[in-house]
Structures are given as structure tokens and as C-alpha cells.
Amino acid sequence: METLDIALSKMALLYGLCLLPGTLLWLVGLRLSKDIAIGILRMSIQLALVGIYLKILFNLNHPGLNGLWILIMLLVADFSILQRAGLKARYFMLATFSAIAFSILFSTAYLVVLVIQPPLYYDARYIVPLAGMILGNCLQGNVIALERFYSSLRKNENEYMTFLMLGATRWEAVRPYYRDAIKAAINPTIASMATMGLVSLPGMMTGQILGGSEPWLAVKYQIAIMICIFTSTTLAALINLKLSLNIAFNAFDVLRDEVIKKS
Amino acid sequence: MSPIIRFDHVSVAADKKMILSDISFALFPGEKAVLCGKSGAGKSSVLRTLLGLQAIRLGTVYFQDIPLTPSSVQGIRSCAAYIGQEPVLGAETVREALLLPFQFKTHRGHRPTEAQLIEVLQRLQLPADILKQESRRISGGEKQRIALARGLLLGKKLYLLDEVTSALDAESKQAVFDVFSDPRMTVLSIAHDADWLQRCDIVFELEAGRLIQEKRHGNT
Numbered sequence: 001m002e003t004l005d006i007a008l009s010k011m012a013l014l015y016g017l018c019l020l021p022g023t024l025l026w027l028v029g030l031r032l033s034k035d036i037a038i039g040i041l042r043m044s045i046q047l048a049l050v051g052i053y054l055k056i057l058f059n060l061n062h063p064g065l066n067g068l069w070i071l072i073m074l075l076v077a078d079f080s081i082l083q084r085a086g087l088k089a090r091y092f093m094l095a096t097f098s099a100i101a102f103s104i105l106f107s108t109a110y111l112v113v114l115v116i117q118p119p120l121y122y123d124a125r126y127i128v129p130l131a132g133m134i135l136g137n138c139l140q141g142n143v144i145a146l147e148r149f150y151s152s153l154r155k156n157e158n159e160y161m162t163f164l165m166l167g168a169t170r171w172e173a174v175r176p177y178y179r180d181a182i183k184a185a186i187n188p189t190i191a192s193m194a195t196m197g198l199v200s201l202p203g204m205m206t207g208q209i210l211g212g213s214e215p216w217l218a219v220k221y222q223i224a225i226m227i228c229i230f231t232s233t234t235l236a237a238l239i240n241l242k243l244s245l246n247i248a249f250n251a252f253d254v255l256r257d258e259v260i261k262k263s
Numbered sequence: 264m265s266p267i268i269r270f271d272h273v274s275v276a277a278d279k280k281m282i283l284s285d286i287s288f289a290l291f292p293g294e295k296a297v298l299c300g301k302s303g304a305g306k307s308s309v310l311r312t313l314l315g316l317q318a319i320r321l322g323t324v325y326f327q328d329i330p331l332t333p334s335s336v337q338g339i340r341s342c343a344a345y346i347g348q349e350p351v352l353g354a355e356t357v358r359e360a361l362l363l364p365f366q367f368k369t370h371r372g373h374r375p376t377e378a379q380l381i382e383v384l385q386r387l388q389l390p391a392d393i394l395k396q397e398s399r400r401i402s403g404g405e406k407q408r409i410a411l412a413r414g415l416l417l418g419k420k421l422y423l424l425d426e427v428t429s430a431l432d433a434e435s436k437q438a439v440f441d442v443f444s445d446p447r448m449t450v451l452s453i454a455h456d457a458d459w460l461q462r463c464d465i466v467f468e469l470e471a472g473r474l475i476q477e478k479r480h481g482n483t
Contacts, residue, residue: 161316162351166364166413167341251333252315 003211015040054128063122070131074101077139081240085146091247091259092146099240100142104135107232111224133204133225134232141185141233142240149174149181149241150248153255160255170245170253178241185237189230196226265328267292267421267449268313273322275312275472282308284472285322290465292420295443295450297460300469306453308472310423313451314340341369343421344414348429350406352398360398361413375416383412388438404430411439424452428459 006014018040025032057069078097082089108131112118118126153160153174163173196202204225208218248259266289275283283305290296298306311317313324315336324331326339352360358380365374375383381391387408393401401409407427414422422443428436440462443450452459460466468476 156351158347159351159353161314162345162353163363163367165314165340165343165345166353166367166417167369168364168367169337172367250318252318252336254316 054124057124057128061120061122061124066122066124066127069124069128070104073132073135074104077135081139081142081146084143085150086261087146087150087244088259088261092244095243095247096142096146096240099236099243100135100138102239103232103235104131104138106235107134107228110231111228115224130225130228134228137189137229138232138236141189141237144188145181145185145237145241146244148184149177149244150255150260152177152180154260157255164253170249173253174245181241182234182237186230186234189226189233193226193230196222202226264291266290266325267327268451269325269328270309270312271323271325273312273324274320275308275317276320277308277317281320282317282472283312286472286474287322288467288474288477290449290451292449293446294465295448295452295463296465296467297452297454297463298467298469299455299460303471304469305472306469307425309469310345310425310451310453313423314343314345342419343423344411344417344419345423345425346407346410346414346427347425348407348427349403350410352406352409354398356394357396357398357401357409358394360409361394361416364413364417370417379416383415386415386438386442387412388435402430404432404435407431408435408439411442415442420448422448422450422452424450424454426453426455428454428456 018036022033022036025036053069057065074097077100078093079089081096081100082092108127111130112126113121116126121127156177160173160177164170202222205218205222208221209215213221248255250256268290270286270288273283273286274281286305286309298309300306308317312319313326313331315331315333319331326335326342329335329338331339352363354360354363361380362374364370380394384391384393389405389408389412393405393409398406398409407430411422411427428439431439436456436458440458442448450463452463454460454463464479466476466478467474468478
């Protein structure tokens with residue numbers, strides 16, 4: 001079964017749909033027209049470029065090029081995580097990169113090499129979209145973990161210092177905030193797994209069904225991707241926070257002000 | 264006898280501004296000292312520096328003759344009890360707050376008995392049923408005494424007190440004075456309370472980050 005194409009004229013019709021929420025928002029007094037326009041424009045340009053890149057990537061299907069694409073995705077994710085978590089990239093970029101690179105490569109390799117087993121392990125048609133999906137979710141989790149951890153540590157600085165004064169090591173003193181941050185990072189994935197299929201049909205599954213796949217095959221891929229997202233988000237958040245501890249504190253266990261962006 | 268605390272020409276800066284300049288003093292075991300001065304004189308900075316919370320620009324702080332370094336700071340922190348104006352108890356109930364330090368590796372295995380908990384509360388004029396209360400529901404003065412009780416349970420010998428008697432009534436204040444009359448306890452405090460100042464052996468007066476006067480037993 002072929003997926004029906006959307007003609008350019010119909011795409012224009014689709015963009016026209018945005019006028020409805022745009023007008024309603026304007027009527028309730030929210031002047032977001034500029035933000036909405038920029039958002040839609042950026043999405044369209046970025047996806048068009050990705051479309052071109054992916055076409056080239058799939059045609060060439062070269063392991064080095066596929067690897068380079070994943071490396072670029074990891075680097076962009078690295079900076080994006082730190083930017084959104086309010087941490088300075090020059091201090092944490094290596095730690096965050098190591099954490100996400102390890103967890104993404106581990107879960108993608110596990111899925112591709114051990115589970116899906118395509119004829120070519122480096123096949124762009126598998127590794128690029130799968131790594132991308134896992135990374136996208138992992139990014140959200142890491143932003144939440146870092147942001148939650150450092151904001152609660154700053155908010156509860158007196159409590160943290162009290163723990164140190166009561167004989168706690170740095171690790172013992174930060175552990176309550178570490179646990180909270182990890183929980184906050186993985187909760188959305190757990191909630192999403194628990195309601196999947198009931199509340200919404202997940203994007204990847206919908207895409208596969210629209211692309212002509214059998215629903216049962218789409219279900220198996222969706223389960224596979226969710227398990228990998230959960231694994232990589234958990235691994236990356238645990239490793240990322242742990243590595244960041246060595247950077248964020250001075251030798252006297254005091255949080256270094258200079259590593260956090262001023263809001 | 265060597266001093267328990269010694270500041271040797273210590274200068275501390277924060278945000279490119281000097282907050283302590285060339286501070287030198289010594290405190291011997293069992294002595295009770297108080298830091299006085301206007302707001303911003305550097306009193307809290309002295310306590311924070313001793314605990315390794317302020318970077319030292321010049322000079323050295325010694326604790327039991329050991330210079331304050333990243334490797335020695337843990338030892339100082341575990342020997343000293345810091346009690347602020349609004350202490351953080353760090354647990355849901357008062358009982359959990361008192362037992363909190365015994366979860367940490369350093370104190371594991373030294374968990375006090377119920378009788379020891381009650382005895383220490385009584386010394387500070389606190390009723391035994393306070394153990395069941397939620398930490399956030401007790402008053403500021405009670406929080407200070409619970410923090411003090413925690414220090415006593417840990418057998419701490421050095422107490423860094425920031426305005427601990429400010430929220431106490433006369434009876435509770437007397438109980439705190441009695442606890443610190445123990446000659447084995449060393450106290451470095453911040454206070455404006457006249458009773459407290461009278462009971463201390465040494466008064467250090469600070470002004471704009473400098474130690475301008477040191478009175479020992481009535482001598483300047």
C-alpha cells in the first residue's frame with residue numbers, strides 16, 4: 001500500500017490551518033503571531049533541509065557519513081541540553097557529550113545489532129531515524145535532570161550545607177536532589193509508556209502505518225523504540241549528573257557560581 | 264596547649280570585594296568567644312571561612328593545628344556543629360531530623376537510643392513528644408534547640424552559633440547557657456544579646472571585615 005502524496009497546493013492549505021489557532025490566540029490577547037510565524041518557518045526550513053540530507057544519506061549509505069550525521073546530532077543535542085538546563089557549555093560539554101553518546105550508541109546498537117539485525121548494520125534507513133528518535137527523547141530527559149538538580153541544589157543550599165556539616169560526604173549530601181532529578185527525568189517516559197495506545201497513538205507507529213506497514217509490525221517497532229528511549233534516557237541522566245558533579249563543585253564541595261548561567 | 268581554631272592573617276574576597284582583611288586570632292579548647300559588629304562587618308564570613316565555604320585569598324586557617332585544605336575540610340565539618348538563626352533540619356519529623364546524621368557513613372553504627380534522645384531533649388528544655396512533630400511546624404527557637412540537640416548527640420566539641428539565643432525565652436536561654444558551660448565545649452558565636460556577651464570569655468569586635476578589638480576576660 002502506497003502512502004498518498006501531499007501536493008504543494010494542499011501543503012499551502014495545511015499552513016492555512018495555522019490561521020485558526022493564531023487568530024484565536026490573538027483574540028484572547030496573546031500577541032504570539034511573530035513567535036508562531038518564526039516557529040513554523042524554522043520547522044519547515046529545518047525539516048526540508050533534513051529531507052534533503054536524508055535523501056543523500058540514504059542514497060550513499062556510507063558508514064562514515066552515517067556516523068558523521070549521528071555525531072552532528074549528538075553535538076547539537078549536547079549544546080541544546082546545556083543551553084536549556086542553564087549550564088555553561090564550556091564547563092559541561094564533554095561530560096554531557098560522553099553521557100549522551102554512550103547511552104545513545106549503546107541503545108541504538110543494542111536495537112539494531114541484536115534485535116532488528118538488518119543486512120547492513122550501518123544502514124542509514126535504520127540507524128539514523130532510530131538514533132534520532134532515541135536522542136530526541138533523551139535530550140528532554142537530560143534537560144529536566146540537570147535543570148531540576150542544579151535549581152533544587154541552589155534553592156536548598158542551606159540544607160545541602162547542613163548535610164555536609166552533619167558529616168555527609170558530597171555524594172551523600174547531594175543524593176536526595178540527585179534522586180529527585182532522575183525521577184523527574186524518567187517520569188514522562190514511564191507515564192508515556194503506561195498510557196501508550198490508550199491516550200494517543202505514538203508518532204512512530206502512526207508513521208509506519210501511514211507508510212503501509214502492518215499494524216502488528218508497527219506495534220513491535222514502537223515497543224522496541226520505547227524500551228530503548230527509556231534505557232537511554234535513564235542511562236544518560238544518571239551518567240550525566242554524576243559526571244557533572246566533578247565539575248560543578250569546588251574542592252571544598254561548594255557549588256561553583258561561575259558554571260551556572262545567570263538568569 | 265594548642266588552639267582549636269587559629270586564623271593567621273586571613274583575607275577573604277567575594278565578588279572582587281574584600282570581606283575579611285588580615286584577620287588573626289586564636290581560640291583554645293573550652294573557650295567561649297563571641298563575634299560582634301554591625302551588619303556587614305564580616306561576622307558570618309568568619310564562620311563560613313572556617314567551614315571552607317569562602318575561598319581564602321591570603322593567610323591560613325588552622326583547625327587543631329591542621330591547615331584548612333580540601334582534604335582536611337571534611338574533618339573540620341564533622342567536628343563542628345553550625346547552628347544558624349533558622350536552622351535547616353532536613354527531615355520530615357523531629358525524630359528523623361535528630362537521627363539524620365546517623366544515616367551517613369561517618370556516623371553509621373552510632374545511632375542513639377530512645378533514652379539518649381529524650382535525655383538530650385530534656386537538657387534543652389524540650390518535651391519528649393516533640394519527636395513526633397513535623398519539623399516545619401515547630402518554632403524557630405525549637406528548631407535551634409533541635410539543631411543543638413543534634414550536635415550534642417554527635418558529641419561535637421566545637422559549636423559555631425549564629426544568633427542562637429535570639430528566638431529563645433529566658434528559661435530556654437538558660438538551658439542553652441547551661442549546656443555550653445561544659446568546659447569541654449568550645450564556642451565561636453555571633454550574638455548581640457547582652458547576657459550572652461557577658462558569659463563569653465572572649466569578645467572579638469569586627470568592623471568592615473577587620474578585627475578591631477579583642478577582649479579577653481575583661482582585658483582589651
